[in-house]
Amino acid sequence: MKQKALFYHAGCPVCVAAEHQIAAALDPARFTVEIVHLGEQKNRVAEAEAAGVKSVPALVLGGVPFHINFGAPLSALK
């Protein structure tokens, strides 16, 4: 069964670079990547926060948040 990977971003240039390189590089045989734009889906900020996401872009893999470079703090998206 494929594992779900969540990529949270906010459309910033740093986010787009990470999306194109990292999120797109995951093994499609093992992962289903869901891309969540927190600027457009503010109702999911709480979910990201609960997963431990502090800033975007971030990838949540196996329940663990990995912050990739730094685009914006999560607090700016509330």
Place this chain on the structure above:
Amino acid sequence: MKQKALFYHAGCPVCVAAEHQIAAALDPARFTVEIVHLGEQKNRVAEAEAAGVKSVPALVLGGVPFHINFGAPLSALK
């Protein structure tokens, strides 16, 4: 042809988590991942620095450095 991905770390807990989750999640059909332990291979710190790496763990994909969470600054490994 496979693209080379370089994962730089220093053996720290944050580094190990990123290696197990992110470096291991890359598509093996498209990427060859080289794991570089900068604490043990200090001669490669300059190479990481030239690629734009500021801290470990970091993944260099397509020549672009992606810092994943924060383990240690590169300056601590010189």
